[in-house]
């Protein structure tokens with residue numbers, strides 16, 4: 491059924507909707523002779539319910555557009571659970587305390603007290619509207635961990651007191667091909683933990699807040715031996731590099747993998763690759779990071795990408811590269827490092843297109859690929875593997891009122907390697 495679009499069409503849409511329900515669905519049902527096949531009735535009823543649902547969603551959207559200031563409207567939408575967080579109000583990106591509300595614990599929901607939340611580079615891009623998609627007020631945070639305080643009646647995986655985490659997603663359609671393959675991260679209807687609109691029409695708010703509510707499908711069980719503060723960054727940074735290492739077959743012990751960029755993602759890429767007993771070469775523009783990469787993180791070798799003789803000597807040695815750099819950078823020197831059939835996997839998101847030289851791809855059947863986080867099943871697998879192998883992020887734990895300074899430092903890559911906000915101790919319930 492087509493309902494058209496736009497506020498001007500709303501009346502027409504409503505009349506059309508009512509007529510459609512009445513003529514196409516109800517009348518055949520009423521006129522249906524006794525003994526009519528049950529399947530047809532069920533089909534009519536389910537179509538009718540689908541139409542009603544779609545219409546309700548449109549009404550929510552219509553109501554939002556009635557106001558010139560949708561932020562004001564969303565601020566008035568009160569859920570029953572009072573929450574406090576830190577939000578950016580505009581693209582200055584300055585974060586400040588923000589009172590809002592969370593939905594009551596639904597039958598499939600888990601509510602938890604947030605104890606720690608990692609600061610991801612995406613948070614910085616989002617508060618400053620670098621990608622032009624930010625809706626304010628915006629509460630960032632998608633590396634959220636804490637303790638369950640309430641569970642819905644149908645929740646099976648969790649009970650009150652359990653340690654849990656929520657990463658980048660809080661919703662997906664559960665019926666598309668990607669969802670069927672446990673790849674909710676590639677579901678066209680995937681909902682982000684913050685800066686998305688939830689099914690009830692309200693904004694999603696992230697983990698720089700004292701309380702989270704999420705459908706249990708998107709909640710990760712937290713192993714007892716994995717500390718919450720140093721484990722939190724695994725929920726985004728960890729899965730972002732774990733998933734491509736595995737999917738592109740770079741997790742086999744005889745592999746030699748390059749890691750470009752030694753930041754929040756890169757340092758975890760080295761740690762996971764070493765846990766897979768893969769040979770690791772860190773590729774960086776900073777000569778000063780050599781001892782850090784080799785002595786502290788356990789990388790096998792180190793290349794400075796601007797030293798042509800070093801790069802030349804290492805050409806044709808790598809089976810794959812995880813490229814974590816989110817600034818515009820040349821790909822040619824990296825492609826030259828790959829063996830035949832080598833894979834260059836991009837997990838950073840430069841704001842502008844990169845130049846892709848094709849000749850080096852042809853000569854050696856090389857692949858340039860991408861990857862974005864991972865599905866919930868794989869995220870759980872990654873967290874469990876991290877706990878078994880004692881893989882944690884190197885973090886600087888900060889109080890919430892340091893968060894604006896932390897953002898300034900993150901913009902200059904002045905952190906080893908992830909800021910984690912101590913929400914539990916420093917975000918006071920106002």
Ligand SMILES: [Zn+2]
Pocket residue numbers: 610611612613632658726727
């Ligand atoms: Zn992230």
Ligand SMILES: [Zn+2]
Pocket residue numbers: 662663664665666667668669670674677678679
């Ligand atoms: Zn889906």
